[in-house]
Amino acid sequence: MMKKFITTLCFVCFTSLMATAQEDTRIGGFIAYGSEIKSVGVGANAEFPIINNLTIAPSFIYYLPKDEDIIKTTIFEINGNANYYFMNDDSIGFYGLAGINYTSVKVEVEDFGFGFGFGGASSSEGKIxxxxxAGANFNIGKNWMPFAELKYVLSDYDQLVLLAGVKFNL
Structure with missing residues (x-):
């Protein structure tokens, strides 16, 4: 009986929260640059309001593969951030962000072509x-808004990431 009550209460709270926050839910796309890997990436993100001035913002970045002679490096990252809006008026929304990052790096060595059956090799590793x-949304009075973000990833793959793109209001 108590389990059903708690489940129902949680469902009602979650549903009402999502109903009031639906108008501020956003999805978008962007272009990014990683300072240490020196590569451009493309990505997608979303923003889900939780409470006043606080959103959950998952994102994914795929960096363009780097080919250096016989070595190809592919990198992607998955992020789960919380954005806190310090300023959110009619023209600009400025926020600080903090969250979890998962970065995956795959390195492939091409076949040397000597005909000895060596088909190349690859290795991949992921780190949390x-x-x-921080970031800023620029409200231009449309159903979409440009944004820019600057973040530092603290991990075995430390780097500064600058990104810019657009978010669409749902």
Whole structure:
């Protein structure tokens, strides 16, 4: 009986929270640059309001592969951030961010072509880190808004990431 009551209460609270926050839910796309890997990436993000001035913001970045002679490096990252809006008026929304980062790096060595049956080799590794940064949404009076973000990833793959793109209001 108590389990059903708690489940129902949680469902009602979650549903009402999502109903009031639906108008501020956003999805978007962006272009990013990683300072240590010196590569451009493309990504997608979303923003889900939780309470006043606080959103959950998952994102994914795929960096363009780097080919250096016979070595190809592919990197992607998955992020789960919380954005806190310090300022959110009619023209600009400025926020600080903190969250979890997962970065995956895959390195492939091409076949040397000597005909000895060596088909190349590959190795991949993923590391968890911490994101810290800030961003801004620029309200231009449309159903979409440009934004920019700067974050630092603290992990075995430390780097500064600058990104810019657009978010669409749902």
């Amino acid at each position: 880190g911490l994101n810290l940064g």
